[in-house]
Amino acid sequence: MTTPSTPTQYLIRGASLLGQGAEDLLVRDGVVAAVGGAAVGEASADAVTVDAAGLVALPGMVDLHTHLREPGREDAETVETGSRAAALGGFTAVHAMANSSPVADTAGVVEQVYRLGLASGWVEVRPVGAVTVGLRGERLAELGAMAESPASVRVFSDDGICVSDPVLMRRALEYVKAFDGVIAQHAQEPRLTEGAQMNEGDVSAVLGLTGWPAVAEESIIARDVLLAQHVGSRLHVCHVSTAGSVEIIRWAKARGIDVTAEVTPHHLLLTDELVRSYDPVYKVNPPLRTADDVTALREALADGTIDVVGTDHAPHPSEHKECEWAQAAMGMTGLETALSVVQHTMVETGLLDWEGFARVTSVTPARIGRLAHQGRPLAAGEPANLVLVDPAARWTVDPSTMATKGRNSPFRGLELPGSVRATFLAGHATVLDGRLATPRTAAPEAGREAPAWSI
Amino acid sequence: MKHLLSTQDLSAGNALRLLDVAEEMAAVGEREIKKLPALRGRTVVNLFFEDSTRTRISFEAAAKRLSADVINFAAKGSSVSKGESLKDTAQTLEAMSADAVVIRHPASGAPARLAASGWIDAAVVNAGDGTHEHPTQALLDAFTLRRHWAGVAGAASPGTDLTGMKVLIVGDVLHSRVARSNVWLLTTLGAEVLLAGPPTLLPVGVGAWPCTVFYDLDDALAERPDAVMMLRLQAERMNAAFFPSLREYSRRWGFDDGRLALLDTLGLDDTVIMHPGPMNRGLEISSAAADSPRSTVLAQVRNGVSVRMAALYLLLAGDPHDEQDQQRHRHDRQSDDPDLIPEGRTP
Amino acid sequence: MTVPAQESGPHKRVVLAEADIDRALTRIAHEILEANKGSRDLVLLGIPRRGFPLAQRLAQKIAAVDPTVDPDLITGQLDVTMYRDDLRRHPTRSPLATQLPPSGIDDKVVVLVDDVLYSGRTVRAALDALADLGRPRTVRLAVLVDRGHRELPIRADHVGKNLPTSSRESVRVHLAEIDLIGGSAVNEVVIEDRV
Numbered sequence: 001m002t003t004p005s006t007p008t009q010y011l012i013r014g015a016s017l018l019g020q021g022a023e024d025l026l027v028r029d030g031v032v033a034a035v036g037g038a039a040v041g042e043a044s045a046d047a048v049t050v051d052a053a054g055l056v057a058l059p060g061m062v063d064l065h066t067h068l069r070e071p072g073r074e075d076a077e078t079v080e081t082g083s084r085a086a087a088l089g090g091f092t093a094v095h096a097m098a099n100s101s102p103v104a105d106t107a108g109v110v111e112q113v114y115r116l117g118l119a120s121g122w123v124e125v126r127p128v129g130a131v132t133v134g135l136r137g138e139r140l141a142e143l144g145a146m147a148e149s150p151a152s153v154r155v156f157s158d159d160g161i162c163v164s165d166p167v168l169m170r171r172a173l174e175y176v177k178a179f180d181g182v183i184a185q186h187a188q189e190p191r192l193t194e195g196a197q198m199n200e201g202d203v204s205a206v207l208g209l210t211g212w213p214a215v216a217e218e219s220i221i222a223r224d225v226l227l228a229q230h231v232g233s234r235l236h237v238c239h240v241s242t243a244g245s246v247e248i249i250r251w252a253k254a255r256g257i258d259v260t261a262e263v264t265p266h267h268l269l270l271t272d273e274l275v276r277s278y279d280p281v282y283k284v285n286p287p288l289r290t291a292d293d294v295t296a297l298r299e300a301l302a303d304g305t306i307d308v309v310g311t312d313h314a315p316h317p318s319e320h321k322e323c324e325w326a327q328a329a330m331g332m333t334g335l336e337t338a339l340s341v342v343q344h345t346m347v348e349t350g351l352l353d354w355e356g357f358a359r360v361t362s363v364t365p366a367r368i369g370r371l372a373h374q375g376r377p378l379a380a381g382e383p384a385n386l387v388l389v390d391p392a393a394r395w396t397v398d399p400s401t402m403a404t405k406g407r408n409s410p411f412r413g414l415e416l417p418g419s420v421r422a423t424f425l426a427g428h429a430t431v432l433d434g435r436l437a438t439p440r441t442a443a444p445e446a447g448r449e450a451p452a453w454s455i
Numbered sequence: 456m457k458h459l460l461s462t463q464d465l466s467a468g469n470a471l472r473l474l475d476v477a478e479e480m481a482a483v484g485e486r487e488i489k490k491l492p493a494l495r496g497r498t499v500v501n502l503f504f505e506d507s508t509r510t511r512i513s514f515e516a517a518a519k520r521l522s523a524d525v526i527n528f529a530a531k532g533s534s535v536s537k538g539e540s541l542k543d544t545a546q547t548l549e550a551m552s553a554d555a556v557v558i559r560h561p562a563s564g565a566p567a568r569l570a571a572s573g574w575i576d577a578a579v580v581n582a583g584d585g586t587h588e589h590p591t592q593a594l595l596d597a598f599t600l601r602r603h604w605a606g607v608a609g610a611a612s613p614g615t616d617l618t619g620m621k622v623l624i625v626g627d628v629l630h631s632r633v634a635r636s637n638v639w640l641l642t643t644l645g646a647e648v649l650l651a652g653p654p655t656l657l658p659v660g661v662g663a664w665p666c667t668v669f670y671d672l673d674d675a676l677a678e679r680p681d682a683v684m685m686l687r688l689q690a691e692r693m694n695a696a697f698f699p700s701l702r703e704y705s706r707r708w709g710f711d712d713g714r715l716a717l718l719d720t721l722g723l724d725d726t727v728i729m730h731p732g733p734m735n736r737g738l739e740i741s742s743a744a745a746d747s748p749r750s751t752v753l754a755q756v757r758n759g760v761s762v763r764m765a766a767l768y769l770l771l772a773g774d775p776h777d778e779q780d781q782q783r784h785r786h787d788r789q790s791d792d793p794d795l796i797p798e799g800r801t802p
Numbered sequence: 803m804t805v806p807a808q809e810s811g812p813h814k815r816v817v818l819a820e821a822d823i824d825r826a827l828t829r830i831a832h833e834i835l836e837a838n839k840g841s842r843d844l845v846l847l848g849i850p851r852r853g854f855p856l857a858q859r860l861a862q863k864i865a866a867v868d869p870t871v872d873p874d875l876i877t878g879q880l881d882v883t884m885y886r887d888d889l890r891r892h893p894t895r896s897p898l899a900t901q902l903p904p905s906g907i908d909d910k911v912v913v914l915v916d917d918v919l920y921s922g923r924t925v926r927a928a929l930d931a932l933a934d935l936g937r938p939r940t941v942r943l944a945v946l947v948d949r950g951h952r953e954l955p956i957r958a959d960h961v962g963k964n965l966p967t968s969s970r971e972s973v974r975v976h977l978a979e980i981d982l983i984g985g986s987a988v989n990e991v992v993i994e995d996r997v
Contacts, residue, residue: 197563205660206463208563208587208635213659274799277571278564282799294801322542322572324562326585345801414800456894472896479881479897488934493884521884613899768884773894 009033010429011043012422015052015388017378019354025057027384030427035380050432052388055421058358060092060385061339062365062374064155064184064262065238065310067331068094068125070116071109072101077315077405079116079125082335085313085404086123087430089335090420092385093124093366093374094313098135099160105130105141107149114151121439122430124385126369129153131172131183135161140172147179154370157184159238160285162220164190169224173233182260182368184236185224187245188286192216197326199272199287207275209325212287214242221245225252225259234258236368239312241267241286243296250305260368262310263297265341266332266410270294274410280321280328281410284314301360302351308365311338315406333406337397339389340416347391348417354391373426384427393419403436458570458579459766461588462640467616470643474598475613477758477765483520484761493772494523497554502544503582504530504560509732510582510592513756514557517763523771526553541565545574553577555771563587563632578770586630592731593636595762597644599729599751600682602758607681607725618645623675626686626708626739627656627697633731634686638664651675652686652708655697672708676717682751684729685710688739701738711741718749727751813995817965817973820989823946826962827856830944831863833960838911841868843939845910847880849928850898854879855979856946857915878902880914880935885927902935912938913960917975919945922956947991949973965993972996 012025017035024039025032026047034042063086069077079096086094096113098104104113110127117125129146133139135158146153156176163169163185172183193216198204200211221237225248228235240246240261249261266284271291274282282288300306314331321328334341342361346352352360358375366375376382394417399409423431428440456469483491499518501511511527518525528548541560548556555578558566563585570579583589597617604620605612622641628634628650641648642665650657651669661668669675676683688708690701698704705711710728718726728740728749736742745752818826838844846861848854854877861873883889883897914928925943932941944960949967967973971993978987 200659202660202663205658205663206635208585208632210586211659269801271799271801276799278567279571288799291801319540319542323540324560324565324568326562326564476896479899482900486935490934491884492930493889768897769894772884772889774890774892 008429009044009047010050010424010427011039011047012050012052012057012388015055015057017057018358019056022053025378027424027427030384032378032380032382032384032386035378038380050388050422052421054392055388055390056354057378058090058354058387058389059362059375059378060387060423060425061090061361062369062371063091063094063311063313063335063338064236064308064365064369065159065264065312066094066096066335067099067312067314068096068113069315070100071112075317075405079113080120081403081405082313082315083117083120083122083125084436085333085335085402087423087425088403088420088436089337090339090387090389090423091123091335092387092423092425093126093369093371094335095126095128095155095369097159098128098130098157103130103134104128105133105135107142107145107151110146110151110153111149114149121441122436123425124371124374126155126371127151127153128159128184129156131156131158131163132168137161137163137165137168140168140175143172143176143181144179147181154179154181155184155236155368156181157186157238159184159186162186162188162190164220166223166227170227170231173228173235174231177233180370182234182236184238185220186238187217187220187224189216189220192219196287197283198275199289201272201290203272203275207278209275214244214289214293217242217286218244218248221248225249225257228259229255229257232258234260237261239264239267239286239310240297240300240306241289241293243293246296246300246305250300253305260307260364261300261305262308263301263306264310264312265334265338265345267297268294268301268309268345269341270410278325280323280325281332281408281412283325283328283330284312284332284410285330298345298349298351301346302356307360308368309338309342309360310365311335313404315404316408317405318407321408331408333399333402333404333409335404336402337409337411337416339420340395340418341411343391343418344416384424386424387420388422390419390421391417393417395419456769458566459590459770460567460570460579460581462590462593462636462643463588465590465640465643467643470594470597470640471614471616473594473762473765473769474601476768477594477598477761478613480764480768481758481761489520490522491520492522493768494518494521497523497771498526498552499523499555499557499767500526500528500548500553500577501582502528502530502548502556502558504558504565505583507559507583509756510559513759514580514582514763516760517767520760520764521767523554523767526551541569542572542574545569545572548577549575555580555767557582559583561585580766580770583632585632587632588636589632590636590640591759591763591766592633593640594766595755595759596637596684596729596731597640598758598762599755600641600646601644603727603751604681616644617641620646620682621649621678621680622646622682622684623649623651623678623680624684624686625651625672625675625710627688627692628652628661628686629656629658630689630692631686637684638666642666649675649678649680653698653704656692672714673717676714676721679721679723680726682727682729683710684731685740687731687733688735690735690738705738709739709741710744712743715741715744715747715749729755732756814992816990816992818947818963818991823962823989823991826946827859828863830960830962831860831867834860834913834942834944835864835867837942837959841871841876843910844876845878845903845905845907845912845938846876847878847902847907847912847914847932849914849916849924850879850881851980852917852975852977853915855977856917858979860915860944875903875905880928880931882924882927882931885930887923887927900931900935907932907936907938909937909939911940911942913942913944915944917946917977918973919943919948919956919958919961920951920973922952922954925956926954946975947973963991967993970996
């Protein structure tokens with residue numbers, strides 16, 4: 001194990017750890033060197049002092065669900081721009097979804113994405129491997145090769161497309177047990193959602209847009225939790241969007257099934273009423289649902305039925321949104337708004353405290369993705385992946401100023417609480433004073449087999 | 456009124472005003488010289504992304520009777536079929552100084568998108584969008600119904616609404632923009648609306664509509680409607696398992712000769728039969744019903760020109776910065792909730 | 803919120819009272835019969851809104867002189883809204899009904915009736931509207947008030963009262979058929995300062 005040396009020491013003064021008491025933190029050599037009274041004493045004379053009075057220190061956020069678009073759609077996003085957005089949003093690790101072009105279904109593609117992430121240096125980029133070749137749902141991709149590659153893939157998903165064939169899903173769930181992988185399912189019964197444009201309900205009835213019934217999601221989740229139980233595998237359900245899905249997952253967990261679930265920030269705040277504008281910025285898969293669903297999702301995230309927040313950050317070039325609803329691409333950006341939306345919907349509503357926030361945005365996603373060095377406690381000796389948040393800040397979302405190439409933020413114009421003041425990736429400040437600082441330069445040995453992220 | 460996009464956001468006041476103006480336009484249509492100079496020098500573009508000769512010529516006649524210049528832009532065979540986006544088409548029309556764009560589009564919401572996009576400054580008239588709305592069809596239906604209803608009461612049509620009238624809409628409500636526009640407009644004007652159709656062709660969420668829903672047409676007819684509006688059935692719906700066969704559909708949901716006779720048996724002497732056209736004779740409506748004295752099919756076509764003249768006149772004739780109308784724009788039935796959270800953003 | 807009553811403003815003066823209006827209309831009715839050498843082929847078309855009740859009143863007075871005349875059969879309304887040259891300068895106005903007498907206007911002597919003659923643009927629009935409806939033998943113009951400031955080469959044949967005005971003033975005609983002021987129907991012509 002090697003440690004790339006980060007020359008700068010940071011002495012963080014008076015940060016509220018997980019929203020609790022204010023403490024000093026010394027960040028040195030990629031780790032939290034000292035916490036509390038010892039920090040000042042151990043800091044060297046040239047340590048950079050960060051005044052964190054009034055700020056909350058949290059473990060760096062880990063996103064299980066990011067679309068970085070590279071390779072193939074560099075006009076929409078690149079690993080560089082997407083990881084800049086992630087750092088600004090308070091993330092220290094993101095999982096890059098497999099629906100690139102070519103699809104990340106071989107060791108070669110996942111390794112390429114992984115190395116692009118290392119070269120960018122803003123955030124840890126963990127590729128997600130495709131479950132099936134070309135996302136076509138016909139035969140398994142080489143899951144083992146991806147797992148053994150330098151990218152060490154542990155999360156596999158055909159996200160964007162459901163692994164709807166029950167036999168294929170069963171085999172995938174079984175197969176990844178060999179390397180402690182997890183299948184992240186995009187739950188969408190394809191026949192029930194042919195041509196679907198929005199949540200099926202009162203609003204779709206009025207707008208004349210083809211409905212996307214909740215049962216299309218729920219029936220797949222029900223099947224998959226039973227499959228996971230049957231074969232004794234772990235299952236991760238992407239972007240849960242309905243109250244019914246929550247009930248099924250709650251039932252599955254009560255039965256001891258090894259299932260985890262994710263919710264996006266936009267499903268915690270927005271409803272299908274917004275579709276009345278026909279503005280495709282609100283077009284997303286799964287679709288925005290009803291206020292009752294939003295309430296159920298918040299409660300589920302608070303009580304642990306839903307384990308994590310995943311952004312499903314999905315940037316699109318403007319021409320894919322500046323068109324008729326039916327022609328528009330599905331997806332919303334989310335990396336730079338996730339923290340604020342979750343603070344707004346979960347923390348300020350009293351459903352989660354900051355420790356709970358850290359659990360759903362960092363600790364549990366790191367555990368699901370098997371990232372041992374992410375989502376760690378804020379304690380001496382732990383890897384310094386952390387973020388400083390000003391919870392009292394208010395800001396108005398302006399997509400044109402964002403680091404992501406995508407301008408398709410459904411939160412534009414909305415005033416949200418909370419801003420990221422600093423992000424530390426393995427002890428290196430990628431964000432300082434709320435602005436991008438410098439990327440963490442790839443260590444000289446990054447080209448070797450040992451992943452540079454091992455600290 | 457800056458645009459005419461849907462009947463759902465049309466207030467009763469604006470709807471009645473439009474129908475009253477349409478009465479004056481209808482009077483002009485009976486003159487020897489059917490032309491008015493009101494829109495001289497204005498340009499109306501008929502932007503049709505979907506074939507519909509009937510609707511297009513109706514709008515064309517309306518615009519020409521008001522002396523507007525008309526440009527017909529059929530998307531087929533134009534740059535649009537070569538992949539040009541709605542945005543580029545709109546900007547082209549803007550560069551050509553179109554004052555109004557009458558748009559027919561297969562995608563629900565395309566006219567609303569055009570109106571809200573900022574790509575174009577022209578007034579936008581929805582001439583049918585996907586399975587969303589077809590507001591001028593509903594307005595001409597309401598115009599036809601109002602004349603009939605006033606006639607039954609022995610009154611003059613202008614200024615009156617449809618209070619007390621019972622209108623039954625039958626068929627494929629799920630895919631019908633005509634049905635949606637009529638449900639909102641007719642209820643806004645005070646009518647009671649009944650829907651009848653196979654459960655597969657009624658939208659999930661229809662329960663929230665201000666209508667009574669019947670799965671059996673004869674049960675609905677027993678409610679003694681004053682008008683029965685038959686919707687066009689697209690035969691290809693059968694392929695998606697919405698109903699087993701055209702014969703079964705026709706038997707259960709078609710307005711056949713037996714049901715025509717039933718109106719007499721029920722003593723519904725003043726009940727009219729409507730159809731937006733084009734009709735599938737022998738499928739959703741029998742020839743005897745379509746051609747009976749109860750049928751308003753041709754009156755609907757005739758009234759279409761008057762109603763579209765009224766719409767174009769009200770949108771284009773006046774000062775485009777008509778503040779009064781904008782204040783009235785929101786629908787009467789929507790509550791003035793002082794909630795500061797934007798709709799669709801849960802607090 | 804209270805709306806201040808218009809007529810209580812300080813700058814209002816009555817220039818024709820009810821009796822003055824009636825006298826003026828009687829005189830105009832006689833002039834029309836004299837100019838036409840009788841009631842033959844006469845059609846009175848009022849321009850909405852206040853021209854129409856004035857046309858009705860004139861027809862009544864003509865019928866009082868010539869009992870063979872049925873006032874309803876020689877009176878009509880001519881809406882000119884869609885012929886105006888200033889449509890774009892105002893919020894959209896709803897057109898009102900045009901109703902011709904059963905005999906039509908072809909080869910008739912049409913007397914256009916309006917309350918106030920000002921720029922002449924309304925009359926210009928009325929002449930255009932008339933041309934789309936038929937071909938009268940003669941068209942004449944009768945107005946209750948001519949306040950000057952013509953912008954077109956148009957003059958009235960029969961004038962109730964010539965009123966020299968400044969363009970800062972506005973002339974308002976109130977007729978009992980249409981205008982209720984303070985709950986009671988009034989007949990008067992007033993001059994107000996424009997605010």
